Amino acid sequence: MIVAVISDTHMPRGPRRLPDACVERLRSADAILHAGDFMTVEVLHQLQALGPPVHAVCGNVDSRELILGLPVQRVVAFEGVRIGMVHDAGPSGGRLARMRNRFPDADAVVFGHSHIPLHEDQDGFQIFNPGSPTERRRAPKHTMGVATIDGDSLTFELIALD
Known part of the structure; x- marks a missing residue:
């Protein structure tokens, strides 16, 4: 299963739009996770119109x-994997432990807010x-993520869009 992961789209704002490479990955995914800061409900509707279910x-x-x-915040389940979602995971110091405590039944947490890509893994628990x-x-670049789920296995990949 392939899950496209985005956050902080901040649209509409001027001529801003999702890059074509991002839209392609969103459209071909089995599901989409958006970790907040759409700005308007129309952006959510645009994502929903792409086809895959949107969890946000x-x-x-x-x-x-x-x-x-x-x-x-929420937890979504795909196959044998549970992913927590929140927009702002707080300060970087102690973030992984804080997210593990906030989402004790999750295998990973997806978040946004800083616009700075991050992937950390400790003892099988991941934040992305x-x-x-x-x-x-x-x-340095516009980015998005892809989560690959196979049973109870979860891997995240950061995708540079420019």
Whole structure:
């Protein structure tokens, strides 16, 4: 199973749009995870129109409609894997342990907020930030992630989009 992972799309803003390579991966995935900061509900609807089911949490710059309609955190299950989702995982110090405590039944946590890609793994528990496909800030490139799930095995890959 292939799960496309994005966060911090921050749209609409000027001519900003998802890169074609990102849209291709989203469309061909079995599911999409979005870790918040869509900005408007129309962006969620655009993602849903691509086909795969979209699992999402709200972010700190999302519209009132998104904040009322999406959870702050959630856990999604695929095959034998459980992935926690939250927008802001807090300060970098102690983040992995904090996420393990916040999502004790999850195998991994996907988050966003910083726009800086990150993947950490400790004793089989993983945290993953896919960066942003549209607003890289201090990251060198626009990015997204792909999670590959095979039974109870989960691997994350960071994809550079430019």
